[in-house]
Amino acid sequence: MVTSIDIVIVNWNAGPQLAHCLESIVAAGRNGIHIRRIVVVDNGSFDDSLPTREIAGLAPIMIRNERNRGFARACNQGAANSSADYLLFLNPDTSLLNNSLAEPVAFMERGENRRIGILGIQLLDTDGRIAPTCARFPTPVRFFATMLGLDRALPGVFPPHFMVEWDHKQSREVDQVIGAFFLVRRSVFEDLGGFDERFFVYFEEVDLSLRARALGWPTFYLSTVQAYHHGSGRMRKQEQATRLFYSLRSRILYAYKHFSTWSATFVTLGTLFLEPVSRFAVAVIRRSPSQLAETVKAYALLWLALPGRFGAARRPEGA
Numbered sequence: 144m145v146t147s148i149d150i151v152i153v154n155w156n157a158g159p160q161l162a163h164c165l166e167s168i169v170a171a172g173r174n175g176i177h178i179r180r181i182v183v184v185d186n187g188s189f190d191d192s193l194p195t196r197e198i199a200g201l202a203p204i205m206i207r208n209e210r211n212r213g214f215a216r217a218c219n220q221g222a223a224n225s226s227a228d229y230l231l232f233l234n235p236d237t238s239l240l241n242n243s244l245a246e247p248v249a250f251m252e253r254g255e256n257r258r259i260g261i262l263g264i265q266l267l268d269t270d271g272r273i274a275p276t277c278a279r280f281p282t283p284v285r286f287f288a289t290m291l292g293l294d295r296a297l298p299g300v301f302p303p304h305f306m307v308e309w310d311h312k313q314s315r316e317v318d319q320v321i322g323a324f325f326l327v328r329r330s331v332f333e334d335l336g337g338f339d340e341r342f343f344v345y346f347e348e349v350d351l352s353l354r355a356r357a358l359g360w361p362t363f364y365l366s367t368v369q370a371y372h373h374g375s376g377r378m379r380k381q382e383q384a385t386r387l388f389y390s391l392r393s394r395i396l397y398a399y400k401h402f403s404t405w406s407a408t409f410v411t412l413g414t415l416f417l418e419p420v421s422r423f424a425v426a427v428i429r430r431s432p433s434q435l436a437e438t439v440k441a442y443a444l445l446w447l448a449l450p451g452r453f454g455a456a457r458r459p460e461g462a
Contacts, residue, residue, distance in 0.1 A: 146175060151231070162192075171244045262363050
C-alpha cells in the first residue's frame, strides 16, 4: 500500500539553500510513499531565492506572499486543501538523505505506532554532528530559569528547554521536536486547526505539539533516520534584534494561552523587567556594544507590541 505525503517549505530569503533542499527531496528514496505535492510558500523574499526553472525535473507549487506573513500562517497556507495522509513541514536549510522520507512514514504506519501524531528525526549539522532537536514543554519555572540564566548555570536543577543533556542517539517519545523536520498526520493537523497564526515565528510547533498531546497524539523522535540541518535559521544574523523580539513575544503569547492568568502575568512581568537586566549585564561583561544595542531594539519592539496583549492570547477551545 502506498502512503501519500505533502511537503511544505516556507521560504524567506533562503538563497541557494532552498534549491539544495528541493534537490535532496528529488534524490530521497520513495519506497512505499507517494509525494502528492511539494508546496513552497514564499514570505516576501527579496533575494531571488525562488526557483525560476524546474529543479531536477521538479516543478513545486509556488505560493508567493507580497510580505512576510509569518511562519505559522505560511505553513497553514501550504497545508491548505491537502488530501495526503501526512504533512511534512521542512525548513529550506535542510537536506534530506536517502532514508529521510520513506522510513519515517513507514514507522508511523506500523500498527503499534498508530497513536503517534508527530514525528521528528535525527538532524545533523554541517560537520555531521548530531544536533539537539528535542525539547521540553515550557513551564513558568522554566521560563524564569531562562530569564535568569539558571538553566545554563545550574542545568541539573533547572533543566533547559532543549534536551542538551541527552545525546539524541536513542529513539523515544518526547514533548516536542523542532520544526525543521516536522512530520504530522494530516488528520491530526486538521483536527487541531493547524498552527496558531498569532505565533509569527517561534513556539508555533511547541503549541501544536502540546495541543496534540492533550488529544492523545504524542510526539516521537526517531534516531535511526537522518537529515542535514544547516542551521541558518529563519532569520539572518543581521536580524538578531527582530529574532529576539519575536521569541519574547511568542513566549508571552504561549504563557497566556497555556498557563493560568497569574502565571502568565508573572512570566510577562519577568520578561519585561527582569530579563532585560540580565541581558544587559551579559552584554556589559562581554563588552559587546552590538549585543547591548540589539537588546535595546528588541525590547523597544516588544513594548510597542504590548497594547492589546498581542491580540487576546487566549483562544477558543481546540485552537
